[in-house]
Amino acid sequence: MKKEKFSEALNHIDYSFIEEYVEEKERINRERQRRTFVKRVAPLAATFIVFFTVIGIILGGNTSMLPAVPNENVSGDTSYEHVYVFEYGGRKYCAAFMNPNFNFGKQYVSDELGEIVATDKNGKTSSHKIFSSSLDTVDKEVFIEINGNYYPAYKSNKSNEKE
Amino acid sequence: MSLLSVLRPPLEDAEIIDLYFARDERAISETDKKYRKYLLVVARNFVSAQEDCEECLNDTYVGAWEAMPPQRPSHLKAFLTSIIRRVSINKYNEMCRQKRVPSALTNSFDEIEMFVYEENASDELEAQRLGAIIGEYIKTLGKRQRYIFMSRYYMAEPIDKIASELSVSRSTVNKEIAAIKEGLRRALEREGYKI
Numbered sequence: 497m498k499k500e501k502f503s504e505a506l507n508h509i510d511y512s513f514i515e516e517y518v519e520e521k522e523r524i525n526r527e528r529q530r531r532t533f534v535k536r537v538a539p540l541a542a543t544f545i546v547f548f549t550v551i552g553i554i555l556g557g558n559t560s561m562l563p564a565v566p567n568e569n570v571s572g573d574t575s576y577e578h579v580y581v582f583e584y585g586g587r588k589y590c591a592a593f594m595n596p597n598f599n600f601g602k603q604y605v606s607d608e609l610g611e612i613v614a615t616d617k618n619g620k621t622s623s624h625k626i627f628s629s630s631l632d633t634v635d636k637e638v639f640i641e642i643n644g645n646y647y648p649a650y651k652s653n654k655s656n657e658k659e
Numbered sequence: 660m661s662l663l664s665v666l667r668p669p670l671e672d673a674e675i676i677d678l679y680f681a682r683d684e685r686a687i688s689e690t691d692k693k694y695r696k697y698l699l700v701v702a703r704n705f706v707s708a709q710e711d712c713e714e715c716l717n718d719t720y721v722g723a724w725e726a727m728p729p730q731r732p733s734h735l736k737a738f739l740t741s742i743i744r745r746v747s748i749n750k751y752n753e754m755c756r757q758k759r760v761p762s763a764l765t766n767s768f769d770e771i772e773m774f775v776y777e778e779n780a781s782d783e784l785e786a787q788r789l790g791a792i793i794g795e796y797i798k799t800l801g802k803r804q805r806y807i808f809m810s811r812y813y814m815a816e817p818i819d820k821i822a823s824e825l826s827v828s829r830s831t832v833n834k835e836i837a838a839i840k841e842g843l844r845r846a847l848e849r850e851g852y853k854i
Contacts (some may be wrong), residue, residue, distance in 0.1 A: 519812070
């Protein structure tokens, strides 16, 4: 009987506690469902991404990762201070930037000259580091790193470089 | 029930309540469509047999039909929860009198049995007073403790289920319950209950 009395007393608690409890339970259940969904779908999604990336690399020679810098805009736009040309996948690209954060000087402790940000044809941006084979000579070879590989580039006069 | 009505998404709570007020029997079928599964889970905490749960569910629908109107609940799910709890506990008490199989409620109630003396809660008025004291105490709890209190003592949910819902261990829930009980004991003592 004692238990029954306590239970009866709980019938008289403020109704707002029940509302709060029910809402909190709904929230917890939604959160658990979301977590379960993520737990089940994430590995599947990761597998798909890896699979299609590998297939893409095998079939397309990694061309989907190309930074497609628009040559047309570069050649006619005099606001760019520095234009580098490099070849990648049999095509010629321009890497153009207004204010490069590099300096050809002996004070550099690494051979990293700077970085460009390129936009691909889907609008996705990627950054690429620019290296020089020599720290103290402007005219030496310059390389652009794309996806871990280094591609030779040379400085353009920014007037007639076309793809 | 036609295929179309099965495929149609459930009505909003306000629409279902309007059906009750219009004394339209679809109110019951719409309530059943939307909350049947949830209400059966609640009933199962108190009475274990499926046919008893179904009976509680039907009594809940009758209770809702009789309560609306005049009552217009602001939160239909909470309203139905309070009804099915009451109905299920009545069923549980009836089963206890008949010495039928106990349920999860037995364990949950065993934990708080020490708090309640018959001379303190001997009638409806006393139950109301005790309810008010418990309500005041619940207000002092943190959000998680409040949830645990309601899960364990209002809904008689198993500790494992509460732990799983909160993504904590069973021992964490047990510790919280111990703290809640100790707090409740002090609150009741302050109000003159001898523990």
